[in-house]
Amino acid sequence: MSASLTHDQARRILDAGIASAEQIGQPMNIAVVDDGGHLVAFGRMDGAIKASIDISTRKAVTSVLMALPTADLTPLVQPGAELYGLEQTAGGMVAFGGGVPLFRDGDLVGAVGVSAGSVEQDVTVATAAAAALEG
Numbered sequence: 696m697s698a699s700l701t702h703d704q705a706r707r708i709l710d711a712g713i714a715s716a717e718q719i720g721q722p723m724n725i726a727v728v729d730d731g732g733h734l735v736a737f738g739r740m741d742g743a744i745k746a747s748i749d750i751s752t753r754k755a756v757t758s759v760l761m762a763l764p765t766a767d768l769t770p771l772v773q774p775g776a777e778l779y780g781l782e783q784t785a786g787g788m789v790a791f792g793g794g795v796p797l798f799r800d801g802d803l804v805g806a807v808g809v810s811a812g813s814v815e816q817d818v819t820v821a822t823a824a825a826a827a828l829e830g
Contacts, residue, residue: 700729700797700805704828705736708797708807712824713738721812723820724751727797729805732756740811747810753787754794754821755808760785762803766792766818793817795825804828 705727716723722742727735732755739748754765761768768790771778782788792814797805809821 698730698799698802698804700727700735702735705729705805708824708827709736709738711827712807712809712820713740715820715823716740716809716812719812719816719819721816721820723809723811723817724748725820725824726752726755726808727805727824728752728755728759728808730759730803732759732806735805743811750789751793751808751810753789753808754810754817755806756794757785757788757790758794758796758806758808759803760788762796764792764796764818764821765789765794765808766814793821795821797825797828799828 708727712725722740724739724743724747772781772790794808807824809817
């Protein structure tokens with residue numbers, strides 16, 4: 696199998712994210728990108744705030760660029776921390792939770808970004824969506 700994310704896999708991840716968002720009752724914007732940070736699938740649920748369209752995509756791209764969940768970046772970008780100012784690079788990275796990298800057999804194949812709820816809700820939905828890659 697290719698090291699890249701297929702459209703079918705991206706749709707499965709998107710659908711799992713939508714199901715998780717419905718389960719917690721929070722409409723979300725969900726972006727799935729490939730290993731180059733290019734959009735493969737996107738969904739804006741009815742009622743999800745429009746500002747989060749861009750934020751969800753930036754979370755996914757940030758997660759690919761850093762090969763980390765965006766939540767892991769939060770302590771590193773605080774004033775005085777080693778990556779302070781990171782959000783101003785690469786076209787605007789996002790350093791709070793909701794972006795989760797997608798790995799297959801140890802290879803980074805993409806990421807999912809979720810936005811429109813609280814950070815905790817975004818992380819919950821992104822984590823559930825990412826789990827669908829192996830499903």
